[in-house]
Amino acid sequence: xxxxxxxxxxxxxxxxxxxxxxxxxxxxxxxxxxxxxxxxxxxxxxxxxxxxxxxxxxxxxxxxxxxxxxxxxxxxxxxxxxxxxxxxxxxxxxxxxxxxxxxxxxxxxxxxxxxxxxxxxxxxxxxxxxxxxxxxxxxxxxxxxxxxxxxxxxxxxxxxxxxxxxxxxxxxxxxxxxxxxxxxxxxxxxxxxxxxxxxxxxxxxxxxxxxxxxxxxxxxxxxxxxxxxxxxxxxxxxxxxxxxxxxxxxxxxxxxxxxxxxxxxxxxxxxxxxxxxxxxxxxxxxxxxxxxxxxxxxxxxxxxxxxxxxxxxxxxxxxxxxxxxxxxxxxxxxxxxxxxxxxxxxxxxxxxxxxxxxxxxxxxxxxxxxxxxxxxxxxxxxxxxxxxxxxxxxxxxxxxxxxxxxxxxxxxxxxxxxxxxxxxxxxxxxxxxxxxxxxxxxxxxxxxxxxxxxxxxxxxxxxxxxxxxxxxxxxxxxxxxxxxxxxxxxxxxxxxxxxxxxxxxxxxxxxxxxxxxxxxxxxxxxxxxxxxxxxxxxxxxxxxxxxxxxxxxxxxxxxxxxxxxxxxxxxxxxxxxxxxxxxxxxxxxxxxxxxxxxxxxxxxxxxxxxxxxxxxxxxxxxxxxxxxxxxxxxxxxxxxxxxxxxxxxxxxxxxxxxxxxxxxxxxxxxxxxxxxxxxxxxxxxxxxxxxxxxxxxxxxxxxxxxxxxxxxxxxxxxxxxxxxxxxxxxxxxxxxxxxxxxxxxxxxxxxxxxxxxxxxxxxxxxxxxxxxxxxxxxxxxxx
Numbered sequence: 001x002x003x004x005x006x007x008x009x010x011x012x013x014x015x016x017x018x019x020x021x022x023x024x025x026x027x028x029x030x031x032x033x034x035x036x037x038x039x040x041x042x043x044x045x046x047x048x049x050x051x052x053x054x055x056x057x058x059x060x061x062x063x064x065x066x067x068x069x070x071x072x073x074x075x076x077x078x079x080x081x082x083x084x085x086x087x088x089x090x091x092x093x094x095x096x097x098x099x100x101x102x103x104x105x106x107x108x109x110x111x112x113x114x115x116x117x118x119x120x121x122x123x124x125x126x127x128x129x130x131x132x133x134x135x136x137x138x139x140x141x142x143x144x145x146x147x148x149x150x151x152x153x154x155x156x157x158x159x160x161x162x163x164x165x166x167x168x169x170x171x172x173x174x175x176x177x178x179x180x181x182x183x184x185x186x187x188x189x190x191x192x193x194x195x196x197x198x199x200x201x202x203x204x205x206x207x208x209x210x211x212x213x214x215x216x217x218x219x220x221x222x223x224x225x226x227x228x229x230x231x232x233x234x235x236x237x238x239x240x241x242x243x244x245x246x247x248x249x250x251x252x253x254x255x256x257x258x259x260x261x262x263x264x265x266x267x268x269x270x271x272x273x274x275x276x277x278x279x280x281x282x283x284x285x286x287x288x289x290x291x292x293x294x295x296x297x298x299x300x301x302x303x304x305x306x307x308x309x310x311x312x313x314x315x316x317x318x319x320x321x322x323x324x325x326x327x328x329x330x331x332x333x334x335x336x337x338x339x340x341x342x343x344x345x346x347x348x349x350x351x352x353x354x355x356x357x358x359x360x361x362x363x364x365x366x367x368x369x370x371x372x373x374x375x376x377x378x379x380x381x382x383x384x385x386x387x388x389x390x391x392x393x394x395x396x397x398x399x400x401x402x403x404x405x406x407x408x409x410x411x412x413x414x415x416x417x418x419x420x421x422x423x424x425x426x427x428x429x430x431x432x433x434x435x436x437x438x439x440x441x442x443x444x445x446x447x448x449x450x451x452x453x454x455x456x457x458x459x460x461x462x463x464x465x466x467x468x469x470x471x472x473x474x475x476x477x478x479x480x481x482x483x484x485x486x487x488x489x490x491x492x493x494x495x496x497x498x499x500x501x502x503x504x505x506x507x508x509x510x511x512x513x514x515x516x517x518x519x520x521x522x523x524x525x526x527x528x529x530x531x532x533x534x535x536x537x538x539x540x541x542x543x544x545x546x547x548x549x550x551x552x553x554x555x556x557x558x559x560x561x562x563x564x565x566x567x568x569x570x571x572x573x574x575x576x577x578x579x580x581x582x583x584x585x586x587x588x589x590x591x592x593x594x595x596x597x598x599x600x601x602x603x604x605x606x607x608x609x610x611x612x613x614x615x616x617x618x619x620x621x622x623x624x625x626x627x628x629x630x631x632x633x634x635x636x637x638x639x640x641x642x643x644x645x646x647x648x649x650x651x652x653x654x655x656x657x658x659x660x661x662x663x664x665x666x667x668x669x670x671x672x673x674x675x676x677x678x679x680x681x682x683x684x685x686x687x688x689x690x691x692x693x694x695x696x697x698x699x700x701x702x703x704x705x706x707x708x709x710x711x712x713x714x715x716x717x718x719x720x721x722x723x724x725x726x727x728x729x730x731x732x733x734x735x736x737x738x739x740x741x742x743x744x745x746x747x748x749x750x751x752x753x754x755x756x757x758x759x760x761x762x763x764x765x766x767x768x769x770x771x772x773x774x775x776x777x778x779x780x781x782x783x
Contacts, residue, residue, distance in 0.1 A: 044091040047240055047244075048087045050248075051240075052081075053244065054080040054245075055077050055078075055081040055084055056077075057252055058074075058247065061073040061255075062074040062077055064255075069124070071124040072121045072122065074121075075117050075124060076118055076121035076125075078113075079115075082114055083110050084110070086110025087110070089107040093105075093107055104172060104175045111179075112175075115183060116182070119185055119189045122190065122192075122193050122207075122211070126193045146191050146280050149281045153283050153284050154183070154184050154219065157219055158222050161223055179222050180219055180222055183215035183218050186214075186215050187211070187215045191208075191279065193207070194208050200253070202253055203254075204250070207247060207251075210245070210247040213243040213246065216239065217240050217243060342620065342621050345617060347397055347419070347617075348400060351416065351417075351418040351419075352617060352618050354618060355418065356420065356428065357477045359416055360376065360428055360477040364467055364475070364476070364477060364480070367467065372431070373466050373468050374428070374466070375428075375429040375430075375437075375464060375465065375467070376481055376484040377427040377441065377463070378424070378425075378481065378487065378488040379427070379441060379461070379488070380460065381445075381458050382458060382459040383457070383496070384399070384400075384423040384458055385423075391456075397652075399456060400419075402449050402451070403449075404417075407425060407427075407441060407444060407445075410440050410444035411427055412437070414430060414431060416428040421615075422616070426481065434466060441462055442497055442498075445458060445497075461488055461492040461496065461498055461499075462488060462498070463485060463488030463501075463502060464484060464487055465480050465487055465501075465502040487502035517566075517569060521566050522575060524554055524556065525570075525578050525579060529554070530552055530583075531553050531756070532550045532551065532552060532553070532582075532586040533551050533754040534548040534590070534605070534754060534756075534757065535548065535747055535752060535753065535754040536747065536763065537549060537725060537745050538746055538747065540735060540739040542769060543769030543771030543776050545603075546604070547603070547604040547638070548603070548606070549605075550583055550586070550606065550607045552566075552567075552608075553754070571610075576610035576612060577610070579610070580609050580613055581622070583607055584607050584609075584622075584623075587637075588629075588630040588632060588637065590760075591605045592631060592632060594761065594764055595632070595636075597764070597765060598764060601632070602636075604636050604637070605636065606640050607638070609639045609641055617655070617656055623637070623665060624663065627665075638666035638668050639660065639665060639667055641667065641668070641669060641687075654685075657685065657686060661686050666688055666689060667685075668690070668691055668725070669685060669690050670691045688722055689722060694727045697727065701737045711741050714741050714742065714743055723744045724744045725743075726748075727748060729746045729751055732775060735750065735751075751770060752770050
């Protein structure tokens with residue numbers, strides 16, 4: 001079966017080009033050489049040739065197209081052919097009778113069919129209505145707006161005159177109204193075609209422009225007939241000639257069906273889409289103003305002001321559309337940037353943990369279907385901390401970049417390399433021997449690095465874990481990565497620069513090597529038995545809940561283990577990441593439920609985040625996932641950090657919190673005033689809330705020096721645009737002093753103790769102040 005080329009010179013195209021060429025030469029030549037009946041005859045012949053050429057070319061375009069487009073071009077070809085038949089009959093009748101045929105006449109049926117066929121064709125050629133976007137009501141209003149504007153133009157230019165010239169004969173007057181009204185529908189369809197244009201700009205503009213010119217020429221001709229002008233079709237033939245030539249040219253332009261390539265063409269297309277519906281409005285406004293001036297000669301100022309007002313509104317609308325287009329482009333660019341940032345490590349450019357886990361999950365699904373193994377190699381650099389401490393964080397970052405470059409050269413093209421955070425990397429191995437691939441990674445780092453005019457040697461310990469074809473079906477990507485992490489830990493324990501393959505014995509050895517309480521806490525954390533309780537944060541003026549702080553709580557063997565006991569255990573066991581994830585997940589899930597119950601999204605929950613988390617760029621991706629999964633507004637989540645977070649890789653920490661703030665997530669500096677370099681850190685850190693440590697609140701109600709210091713602290717925070725929260729409020733006197741000093745929010749056991757989620761839900765739904773009337777009175781109670 002042969003494939004027809006869109007540019008091939010087939011018989012239909014050759015015939016159409018020859019006929020069109022004859023018509024194009026015949027019309028101008030006749031205008032220069034002939035006059036009278038001879039000129040009319042030649043002009044009629046040229047109109048027949050132009051319309052026939054357009055019909056043939058549209059038929060060819062239909063044969064080359066498929067689907068909706070084929071039907072559309074076929075309908076337009078049918079319309080052009082009908083017009084050509086009527087033109088032939090009209091010319092024959094004129095020659096036979098020696099005068100134009102009577103009006104109305106069956107000869108005109110082809111002329112009447114053309115706008116109907118053209119509208120149907122445009123309906124098929126144009127993109128489906130869903131491509132426009134917006135609601136069905138908005139699309140219907142757009143069509144009505146265009147049609148009304150064109151109807152106004154038609155009334156001012158033609159219909160008013162046609163109605164005045166009515167004969168009283170229903171058929172004659174009805175036909176006289178049909179042509180301009182049918183042209184209104186045709187131009188409306190052409191404008192909608194441009195407004196919904198998604199591809200093939202030149203082709204659709206030629207087609208729409210030709211049909212609009214056809215309608216305009218019909219309008220002028222109808223107006224001349226209504227006023228009894230002696231001019232015949234010859235005076236208007238140029239309009240019809242050019243209209244059919246544009247339709248034929250549109251059919252000749254190859255259709256790709258693809259959106260325009262390049263930013264400038266895409267921008268041009270968006271401008272056309274937005275501007276097209278406003279052109280009829282502008283034409284209607286100008287013609288209405290002119291009509292008003294002509295009709296009311298002594299009120300020209302009113303006509304001018306009407307035109308100026310309408311045009312200014314249109315210009316303003318167009319300017320707003322341009323701004324919206326620019327904003328839309330900026331938003332799309334920002335979305336692409338955020339999507340890239342969310343999936344890549346900003347330092348090395350490698351995929352990050354989130355992207356690696358996503359690709360690993362897809363690889364596991366595919367491997368299960370194909371019955372093959374998938375492996376992960378987990379790398380941790382040996383001696384990186386010593387380099388970081390000796391040469392500084394900048395040198396450490398430079399070393400990580402160099403390590404990433406060398407690892408890129410060591411992995412195969414089919415393997416996927418990622419940086420998980422810190423000095424940890426991972427490689428996805430989907431085929432081949434994973435142990436051999438891991439040995440190649442170790443070998444790649446044996447050569448020392450030239451760094452900061454020094455020679456730096458680092459090695460890597462690698463753990464390998466494999467998901468076998470006959471393994472458990474419920475093995476997920478995080479579990480396989482954890483197994484590789486366990487194997488890496490075993491390799492590091494055995495010595496530097498080693499490779500260890502995971503086995504179940506490694507999991508057992510790591511579990512048995514921990515103290516009993518640590519093992520119990522790890523089991524509880526894995527089983528979801530570490531819960532989040534919530535302590536209200538209250539407005540001291542109204543006494544109402546303004547926010548909640550999530551606090552981790554653990555009950556072991558029926559006894560509540562205090563945070564002062566299990567938090568250090570968590571840190572020693574390296575479980576801080578899991579604890580933070582568990583509290584964040586529970587808090588966001590509860591907050592989503594409270595949003596539904598309260599009917600708004602103004603409530604905020606603050607979560608304490610382990611300081612080391614802020615040095616991991618993947619924290620941003622985890623937070624984004626939580627917000628999207630639970631449908632929370634970013635401002636509803638506040639992450640509390642301490643100054644200790646800046647002790648390890650402060651540049652990375654600053655980058656992470658800047659990205660979090662860019663998302664709209666709130667950040668609070670906890671235990672403010674108890675760390676190091678406090679004021680300098682406060683200026684450099686983009687936090688929006690400062691939590692005043694309880695040591696500055698303890699004696700504020702009877703110690704003048706502490707009161708003066710706290711007042712200065714609160715004033716400083718206000719000057720920097722930060723909200724303040726005072727912790728550790730235990731007495732009414734403290735509350736009154738904090739309210740007098742205009743502290744924004746307060747919390748403490750005197751206000752409300754931490755409670756489980758069910759109790760907190762009751763407090764929120766009750767909506768009552770947590771402080772009694774006597775505590776809300778700003779005047780101190782009598783002694």
